[in-house]
Amino acid sequence: MTTATVGLDTPLTLSPEQIASFRDRGFIHLREVLPPAELSAWRPILAAVAHAHNQEQRPLEERDTYGKAFLQTTNLWRRDQAVIPFVFGKRVAGIAKQLLGTSGVRLYHDQALFKEPGGGHTPWHADQFYWPLASELTVTAWIPLVPVAIEMGPLAFSARSQHVALGRDLAISDESEQVLDGLLNEAGLETVTEAFDLGDVSFHCGWTYHRAGGNNSNEVRDVMTMIYMDADMRLAEPVNQNQNQINDRDQWMPGVAVGAVCDSPLNPRIC
Numbered sequence: 001m002t003t004a005t006v007g008l009d010t011p012l013t014l015s016p017e018q019i020a021s022f023r024d025r026g027f028i029h030l031r032e033v034l035p036p037a038e039l040s041a042w043r044p045i046l047a048a049v050a051h052a053h054n055q056e057q058r059p060l061e062e063r064d065t066y067g068k069a070f071l072q073t074t075n076l077w078r079r080d081q082a083v084i085p086f087v088f089g090k091r092v093a094g095i096a097k098q099l100l101g102t103s104g105v106r107l108y109h110d111q112a113l114f115k116e117p118g119g120g121h122t123p124w125h126a127d128q129f130y131w132p133l134a135s136e137l138t139v140t141a142w143i144p145l146v147p148v149a150i151e152m153g154p155l156a157f158s159a160r161s162q163h164v165a166l167g168r169d170l171a172i173s174d175e176s177e178q179v180l181d182g183l184l185n186e187a188g189l190e191t192v193t194e195a196f197d198l199g200d201v202s203f204h205c206g207w208t209y210h211r212a213g214g215n216n217s218n219e220v221r222d223v224m225t226m227i228y229m230d231a232d233m234r235l236a237e238p239v240n241q242n243q244n245q246i247n248d249r250d251q252w253m254p255g256v257a258v259g260a261v262c263d264s265p266l267n268p269r270i271c
């Protein structure tokens with residue numbers, strides 16, 4: 001089947017080698033997952049919702065490092081029903097399910113991450129630092145809506161970093177960029193930075209360290225992400241009163257009790 005004949009819900013079966021590579025390296029960059037024509041048609045729809053709900057007004061030079069990294073708009077599917085077919089697509093969710101080896105996946109949340117022309121780097125970080133979740137069965141799908149050349153800041157991964165508990169108390173910041181760069185280098189871990197063609201999708205584990213360079217082109221790096229978790233994921237007590245985890249619990253899983261399955265109305269089971 002070529003990507004020209006697939007849709008957002010068409011299943012894609014991964015090879016055992018692809019699944020093993022993801023579990024070993026903590027990420028996988030898959031080529032030709034979604035049809036470029038379909039992504040190009042979705043781009044203006046997703047961008048319109050993202051921009052309509054983004055509050056950032058400051059020019060780039062007045063923002064801090066995180067603010068310069070991208071315009072972030074969360075849970076587009078709750079803001080406009082038009083994007084639900086994209087965010088609930090079973091093809092990408094089905095890949096997440098195979099990678100995790102779970103009986104199914106729920107949506108944790110989605111995000112648009114648009115790196116503006118001249119936008120800065122995304123510092124090294126691991127997403128699971130922010131999540132009050134009882135297991136590591138989480139995966140983020142990073143879906144560019146435009147081809148992302150190296151100069152535009154594609155997502156880069158520290159291969160196998162999910163296996164080493166380094167710097168796990170660091171929030172994304174100038175400090176995380178500096179400290180983790182040193183720690184990951186000292187640990188001898190390989191950084192993988194690759195351009196993305198339109199249709200490529202990467203998947204990374206919650207504890208895989210990742211970063212992105214700045215956008216040195218004249219085009220916006222439009223990216224949509226969907227974060228999935230095991231359909232049976234349970235809510236954990238926030239670690240060390242981590243305020244980020246308290247905020248995430250309240251924002252993304254309202255009403256779920258510690259120890260219960262994260263099945264709030266914001267966390268639909270996708271497949």
Ligand SMILES: O=C(O)CCC(=O)C(=O)O
Pocket residue numbers: 069070113115122127140142155210211212223225
């Ligand atoms: O797109 C980026 O620059 C960062 C993305 C990221 O950190 C993520 O999707 O977890």
